[in-house]
Amino acid sequence: MKQINLYETIFKRKSMRRYDLTPLNKNTLAEISAYMRTLKPIDDNITTEMKILSQKDVKNLPTLKAPHYIAVFSENKEGYLTNAGFMLQQMDLFFSANDIGSCWIGMTKPTEKTLSTSKLEFVILLAFGKPIEIESLYRESTSEFNRKSLEQISNITNANELLEPAGLAPSSGNNQPWFFTGGDGIIHAYCVKSITIMYKRMHMIDMGIAMCHLWIAAKHFGKKVEFINDIAAQNNPPEGYYYIVSLNVK
Known part of the structure; x- marks a missing residue:
């Protein structure tokens, strides 16, 4: 393989x-x-x-x-x-x-x-x-993804090469629960507040999926990622969200 x-x-x-x-x-x-x-x-x-x-x-x-x-x-x-x-x-x-x-x-x-x-x-x-023969394994283009725009998932203006892959991540019910803030090499990841315990559990898994895409994109562009806990970011989440983790991208 x-x-x-x-x-x-x-x-x-x-x-x-x-x-x-x-x-x-x-x-x-x-x-x-x-x-x-x-x-x-x-x-x-x-x-x-x-x-x-x-x-x-x-x-x-x-x-x-x-x-x-x-x-x-x-x-x-x-x-x-x-x-x-x-x-x-x-x-x-x-x-x-x-x-x-x-x-x-x-x-x-x-x-x-x-x-x-x-x-x-x-x-x-x-x-x-293995997929059955009549089922295509790949999308023809990113236009086939039903995803939020970058403006809907982040207020960072200079990290599109990392945020676009994160925005393409799969999520439970395609809810896309993530929001990213930061800048200057720091990305703070937040998850939308969930109505039920079940959704909160699934959304936390979804956040890991998006973090994986961020990490892979950073590696692709020759950068290293350190996952850190930022107390200031944790104490200042966007309205309706709670803090997950921060990424120090060098």
Whole structure:
């Protein structure tokens, strides 16, 4: 399998909802497992675990059925949902770059037997597999994305090369809960306040997905990213939002 620049994949990936249910071959699954061990977290101090599952390992399957799923498990501590989203989005892009479809699944869980195989908390599933032939794997252009404008997600005026990829990130219900402030190499990330606990949980995962796109874009342009907690930014969120994390981009 290839490991091409994931930055390019951001602009053409799409969530795949129809799959050839034939399992991928053992060599491909072994390469996927190897790549999972290389994923970058936001916080090295949060213990995470990922498992490749089959259909029999997942209960209450929706109409979206795939031959395989990645289940993310994590230590429950501050920032763990955003950290999980950040890591799993690297797999989403890796799949797309290698002509494998994938889709986030927020309302389905592994079976009780599968859950018992990890001491960590289950977070979310990512379906993956080969798309059926009639389904296109990629978008023709960014005009096919249904996304908010940059002006709707940020008041930063000099970081479009980073913010545009973040704005193209997938999110639960396509809610795009993020807003970014800052400037001069600092980007503060905020999440919209949620009505329910369920939405808050999903939105925190979504924030990690957007953070992943920011990080990949920064790397593409030869920059380094340090994730930091900025007390001033935390205490001064935009109205209707709460603070997630800041990115120091050098």
